Amino acid sequence: MTAPELQQRRKTMNFIKIASAVIIASAFSTTPAFAQESATLKKIKETGTITLGHRESSIPFSYYDDKQQVIGYSHELMLKAVDGIKDNLKLAKIDTKLMPVTSANRITLIQNGTVDIECGSTTNNLDRQKQVAFSTTIFVIGTKLMVKKTAGITDFADLAGKNVVTTAGTTSERLLRKMNEDKKMGMNVISAKDHGEAFLTLETGRAVAFMMDDALLFGEMAKAKKPGDWTVVGTAQSKEAYGCMLRKDDPGFKKVVDAALTKVMTSGEADKIYAKWFMNPIPPKGLNLNMPLSDEMKALYKAPNDKAFE
Amino acid sequence: MAYSWNWQVFLQPSATGEGTYLAWLFEGFKWTIALSLGAWLIALLIGSIVGVLRTVPNRWLNKLATGYVEVFRNIPLLVQLFIWYFVLPELLPVDWGNAFKQTDPLLQQFLSAMLCLGLFTSARVAEQVRAGINSLPPGQRAAGQAMGFTLPQLYRYVLLPMAYRIIVPPLTSEFLNIFKNSAVATTIGLVELSRQAQQLVDFTAQPYEAFIAVTLLYVIINVTVMSLMRRLEQRVRIPGYIGSK
Numbered sequence: 001m002t003a004p005e006l007q008q009r010r011k012t013m014n015f016i017k018i019a020s021a022v023i024i025a026s027a028f029s030t031t032p033a034f035a036q037e038s039a040t041l042k043k044i045k046e047t048g049t050i051t052l053g054h055r056e057s058s059i060p061f062s063y064y065d066d067k068q069q070v071i072g073y074s075h076e077l078m079l080k081a082v083d084g085i086k087d088n089l090k091l092a093k094i095d096t097k098l099m100p101v102t103s104a105n106r107i108t109l110i111q112n113g114t115v116d117i118e119c120g121s122t123t124n125n126l127d128r129q130k131q132v133a134f135s136t137t138i139f140v141i142g143t144k145l146m147v148k149k150t151a152g153i154t155d156f157a158d159l160a161g162k163n164v165v166t167t168a169g170t171t172s173e174r175l176l177r178k179m180n181e182d183k184k185m186g187m188n189v190i191s192a193k194d195h196g197e198a199f200l201t202l203e204t205g206r207a208v209a210f211m212m213d214d215a216l217l218f219g220e221m222a223k224a225k226k227p228g229d230w231t232v233v234g235t236a237q238s239k240e241a242y243g244c245m246l247r248k249d250d251p252g253f254k255k256v257v258d259a260a261l262t263k264v265m266t267s268g269e270a271d272k273i274y275a276k277w278f279m280n281p282i283p284p285k286g287l288n289l290n291m292p293l294s295d296e297m298k299a300l301y302k303a304p305n306d307k308a309f310e
Numbered sequence: 311m312a313y314s315w316n317w318q319v320f321l322q323p324s325a326t327g328e329g330t331y332l333a334w335l336f337e338g339f340k341w342t343i344a345l346s347l348g349a350w351l352i353a354l355l356i357g358s359i360v361g362v363l364r365t366v367p368n369r370w371l372n373k374l375a376t377g378y379v380e381v382f383r384n385i386p387l388l389v390q391l392f393i394w395y396f397v398l399p400e401l402l403p404v405d406w407g408n409a410f411k412q413t414d415p416l417l418q419q420f421l422s423a424m425l426c427l428g429l430f431t432s433a434r435v436a437e438q439v440r441a442g443i444n445s446l447p448p449g450q451r452a453a454g455q456a457m458g459f460t461l462p463q464l465y466r467y468v469l470l471p472m473a474y475r476i477i478v479p480p481l482t483s484e485f486l487n488i489f490k491n492s493a494v495a496t497t498i499g500l501v502e503l504s505r506q507a508q509q510l511v512d513f514t515a516q517p518y519e520a521f522i523a524v525t526l527l528y529v530i531i532n533v534t535v536m537s538l539m540r541r542l543e544q545r546v547r548i549p550g551y552i553g554s555k
Contacts, residue, residue: 104508108517111313130314131515163415168499169512177326190415191499191509204400206411206418 038252040116045089052078053101053109053118053245057196059219061139061242062120065283070098073277077138077261077270078119078244084260102194103169107131110245117244117257121216123171124243124308133254134243136261136304140296141213142236143172146199146220148229151208155234165190165207167198171310172211175237195220213240215278215291222287239296239309258306265301316516320523325513338506339527345424345502346489346531352428353435353488360432361439362465375436382433388494390430395422395498415499423495431488438480442473475546482539486532503527 044050054070055062061074079096086094099115106122109115110132117135124134147153156179166172168191180187190207192198199220202210210217217232224230244261246254264270271293276282278291293301320332328334363375382390395418399407410418446469454468496505503524510520 103512107511107515111517127513128515163412168505169508174325174513177328181327188415191501191505193497193499200396204396204411205408206415 038250038256040247040250040253041085041089041256044085044094044116045091048091048093049095049097050082050085051097051099051114051116052082053099053106053115053120054078055102055120056100057194058121058216059195059222060215060277060282060289061219063219071283072120073273074119074121074138074242074244076273076277077264078117080264080269081117081119081135081244081257081260084263085256088256103167104193106245110247113247116253117246119244121213121242122245123240124306125171125240125310126308128245129308131248133246133248133250134306134308135246135254136258136265136306137241137243137300138261139215139242140294140300140309141215141240141242143175143211143238143240144214144217144232144236145234146202146210146212146217146230146232147208149231150229153209153233156237159187159209160185161187162209163188163190163207164209164211165192165198165201166211167192167195170212171238171240172213176211179237196223199223211237215289218289218291222282222285222289227285227287241307241309243306258304262304265304270301313518315519317519319510319514319516319519322514331510331514334506334510335503335523335527338501338503338524341420341495341501342489342492342503343531345420345427345495345500346492348424349427349431349492350485350488352424353431353484356429356432357435358439358470360436361443362470364436364440365443365469366461379433379436382429383437387426387430387491388497391423391426391494391498394426395419398422416501419495419498419500422498423492423500427488427491427495430491431484434484434487435481438477438484439473441480442477443469445476446472472548475548476551478539478543478546482536482543485535485539489528489531489535 054072054075057063058072058074060072062070062072062078065071082094082096099109101109101115101118101120106115106118106120107128110118119135119138121139122128122134124137128134145153145156145159153159164176164187166176166189173189173191176187176189179185180189190198190201192201195212195216198210198212201207203224210220212220214232214236221227221230221232244257246257264273274293274297278289278293281288320335321330323329324331324334360375360378363371364379366372385393399410401407402410450468450472451464454464459467492502493504495502496508499505501509507520507524511517514520
C-alpha cells in the first residue's frame with residue numbers, strides 16, 4: 001500500500017473508532033458524578049484503562065511515525081502523566097487506549113468522556129477554560145509565518161493582498177482574520193483542516209505564507225520535500241501556553257496529572273525530552289528542528305504553572 | 311457531563327471581528343445553498359444527457375454513458391473532491407495550474423466543490439433518468455416510431471415527458487442528498503454550514519449549541535426542498551401511474 005492509501009485507511013479507521021466511542025460514551029453519560037473523589041481516577045481504577053487523545057500531524061508534539069506509532073514531545077509527557085496516575089492508584093499496569101483527535105473534535109471528546117486526557121498542541125485559553133480544564137503548561141510558543149526563502153516576505157505586513165493559509169480552529173486563524181479585518185489588509189485567508197494540509201497548500205503554491213505556532217512550523221518543515229526551501233519569519237503575534245486538556249470539575253485528576261508533569265519538569269527530565277524532540281534529528285525525515293530552549297520554556301521548567309496567556 | 315450551556319453565544323461578536331457568530335452561520339448557510347443549487351443544475355443537465363444516452367440504440371454512446379456513470383458513481387465523493395481540488399491543478403499545464411491556484415481561494419474551493427458535487431450527483435441522476443425511461447411500456451417507444459418521429463423527437467415528445475414525471479420522488483431524494491453531501495466541501499476549506507459550525511466550536515468552545523443550530527438549519531433546508539418537490543410531484547402526476555390518485 002502506498003503512503004496516501006495508508007493515510008486514507010488510517011483516517012477511515014479513526015473515524016470508525018471515534019464514531020463508535022461517541023455512541024458508547026453517550027450511552028454511559030448518565031453515570032452519576034462522584035462528589036468528593038475524582039470520577040476520572042475512579043473510572044481508571046475500575047476499568048484499568050485510560051484513553052489518551054493525541055494528534056495525527058502535530059510535529060514534533062504528537063504525530064504518527066512511519067510505523068504508525070504515536071510519538072512526540074507532548075506524547076512523551078502524557079505517558080509520564082500516565083505513570084503518575086498509575087503510581088497514585090497503586091496499579092501494576094494501566095492499559096492505554098489511543099484516540100486520535102482534531103482541533104475540531106478534541107473539546108467535545110474530552111467533555112463527553114471519550115478521552116480522559118489530551119496532550120498535543122492545544123492552547124490553554126480563557127474561552128476553553130469555560131468548558132475544559134488544563135494541566136500545567138507543557139510548552140510556550142509564538143505564532144509566526146513559514147514562507148519560501150525566495151518569496152521575499154519578512155513579516156506580516158508583506159502579506160497584504162496575498163493568499164495566506166492557516167489551520168482551521170486555531171488561535172492563529174483567529175489572529176490572522178482579526179488582523180485582516182482590523183488593518184484592512186485584503187488577505188485571502190485559507191483555513192486548512194489540519195497542519196499537514198495547510199503545509200500542502202503552502203507547498204503547492206496556493207498560499208505564499210502559513211501562519212502557525214512556531215514549533216509546529218518547524219515540524220512541518222521537517223516533512224517538506226526540500227526542507228531547505230523554507231524558513232520561519234515574522235514577529236510573534238501572540239504567546240501561547242500549551243496544556244494537556246482534562247475534564248472540567250475534576251480537580252482530583254488534575255492534581256495527579258499536574259504533580260506528575262511538575263516532577264518531570266523540575267527534575268531535569270523534561271530538558272532531556274525537549275532536547276530529544278527539538279535539538280536532535282526526529283522522524284519521519286531525520287531533520288533537526290534546532291530550536292533551542294527559549295527563556296519562557298526555561299522559566300516554565302523552573303516553576304511549572306497552568307496560567308493561560310490570553 | 312459538566313457542560314455550561316450558553317445560547318447567547320450566537321449574539322456575541324465573533325472572535326475575528328466580522329460580526330456576530332449568528333452572522334457566521336448565515337454566511338455558511340448562503341454558501342451551502344449556492345453550492346448545492348449550482349451542483350444541482352449541473353447534475354440535472356449532465357445527468358439527463360447521460361441517462362438518455364444509456365437508453366439510445368447506439369451501442370457506443372451507450373457504453374460511453376455507462377462508463378461515465380460507473381466512474382462517478384463508484385469513487386467516493388470525498389476522494390473525487392480531493393482529486394478536483396488537489397490533484398487536477400497539478401496535472402494541468404504549470405501556468406494554468408498556477409493561475410488557478412493564485413485566484414481567490416474561496417472561488418477555487420467553490421468551483422471545485424460545485425463541479426465535484428454536480429458530476430457525482432449527475433451519475434446518480436443519470437441512473438434515475440434511465441430507470442424512468444426503461445420503466446415505460448415498450449409500446450410507447452414503438453408507437454412513437456410508428457408515428458414517424460425521429461429519435462430526438464421520440465425522446466422529446468414521448469419518452470422524456472413521461473419519464474421525468476415518474477422519477478420525481480427519487481429525484482427529490484437526490485436533491486436532498488446534494489444539500490447533505492455539500493458538507494464535504496468543509497474538507498477543502500469552503501466556509502459552508504458545517505465548516506462554520508466547527509469554527510464556532512473552536513472559537514467559543516460551545517459545541518452543542520453550534521451543532522444543534524446547524525442541524526436545525528439543515529433540517530429547514532431539507533423540509534423546504536421536500537415540500538416544494540412534493541408540490542411539483544402532485545402537479546405533474548400522471549393519472550393511472552404510481553403516486554397519483
